[in-house]
Amino acid sequence: MSKNQSAEAVDGRRLRSERSRLAIVEAALALQEEGVLVPTAQQISDRAGVGIRSFFRHFEDMETLFEAADDHIRGSYEALFLGGDRDGTLEERIDHAVKRHADAYESVSNIVLGTHAQLWRYEILRKNYARNQRGLRKDLDDWLPELKSVPRDTRESIDAISSFEMWHRLRYHQGLSKTASINIIKALLNSLMVDD
Structure with missing residues (x-):
């Protein structure tokens, strides 16, 4: 794999990671707006279309998610x-x-x-x-x-x-x-x- 291909693979992973992170934040906010006032990590993961392990890779706990949402x-x-x-x-x-x-x-x-x-x-x-x-x-x-x-x-x-x-x-x-x-x-x- 060339340097360019390697850099592109890293950039692609980073973009996917940023998209997943944003999807989690937006899912949490959407659930609250719909009336699920205290959504769980599982509900948020399901709405975002990511696994629960992915959720906790991006956010170590709910507090860090709330900070990102704010x-x-x-x-x-x-x-x-x-x-x-x-x-x-x-x-x-x-x-x-x-x-x-x-x-x-x-x-x-x-x-x-x-x-x-x-x-x-x-x-x-x-x-x-x-x-x-x-x-x-x-x-x-x-x-x-x-x-x-x-x-x-x-x-x-x-x-x-x-x-x-x-x-x-x-x-x-x-x-x-x-x-x-x-x-x-x-x-x-x-x-x-x-x-x-």
Whole structure:
């Protein structure tokens, strides 16, 4: 075998390995999005079309898989919250922010629930979730710069009202429509920020 053929064989193996790794990450995310909030390594392997030994060649444990999955979707996840119309009166900006967050929360609901279900188990999930919470808080400051001058209790209340946990409670536990949930959150935020 020539040097070129040997290099091509190595490159081919590397490409196959990268494809398998990506297939495993995408399978884990797809299962969560479909409602399998805590998929097993076997379920993920089956979905990815790889053997369980191949799974553990790429990922020594589930935590390393979750880290790779976070790296894979972080940009698209964050993009759901960024952007949007950030001009207008305080009331208009509250309306825009709540609607933007509502669309994002609807899109990532099962991924977040899967994370919640395993926070107790994996340090990487706790770290990533804390980073996401800091990012959401900073982004809300960008939507509503007035938050910098509200009392601390008010600010903490606003973060709670704007959270995924509040959204999920309204939509799932209380069975409210998306529109009704948006209206409740907007009314609460307005009562804290506009009606003072």
